[in-house]
Amino acid sequence: AQKVTQAQTEISVVEKEDVTLDCVYETRDTTYYLFWYKQPPSGELVFLIRRNSFDEQNEISGRYSWNFQKSTSSFNFTITASQVVDSAVYFCALSEAGRRALTFGSGTRLQVQP
């Protein structure tokens, strides 16, 4: 069975600090997909990134970066120079090939203080 663990329930930082959100996953499949979503106070989930299991290249998009390590089954998300607008709940999710639905972690609430 697939499982996603986000051990950090809540993180609070001061603006301009860097912050890393951890995600650890479990799956028996060799082909799977990992996702990060952002849920601002409005409630809608906003897609941030998708990663295939056969592509371990790290990715950077502006202030966001993702570190995918199959050896430790982790897909961590780093926000550099955090801003108040980054305050939200962030979800990591996993999908195995052939199973369309996503398995979500419990989320990490990020509070960025001005």
Next chain:
Amino acid sequence: DGGITQSPKYLFRKEGQNVTLSCEQNLNHDAMYWYRQDPGQGLRLIYYSQIVNDFQKGDIAEGYSVSREKKESFPLTVTSAQKNPTAFYLCASSSRTGTSGGTDTQYFGPGTRLTVL
């Protein structure tokens, strides 16, 4: 603009009543999904549909029903059999699996917050 709409945004239900949550998409996506989110928790899959007139149960389907008569629409009915329906409901859609055999990204609507009085 392309996107997913859900209505209503807030819904109040008396115990014993059935209610239907609307989900519409104009992204031309084949697959649609319903998730439930409880406070402080992640999303859990209720039902999904890969094609019109076909749908499958997710992890927590008991007390819910769906239909998929049109590609654009995937309404969810919360029946009186659902013992604890108060939650935030999110609808999502995605394209069908591409030629690469991969899983397509799911895009979400704004959600409906259901409260049982």
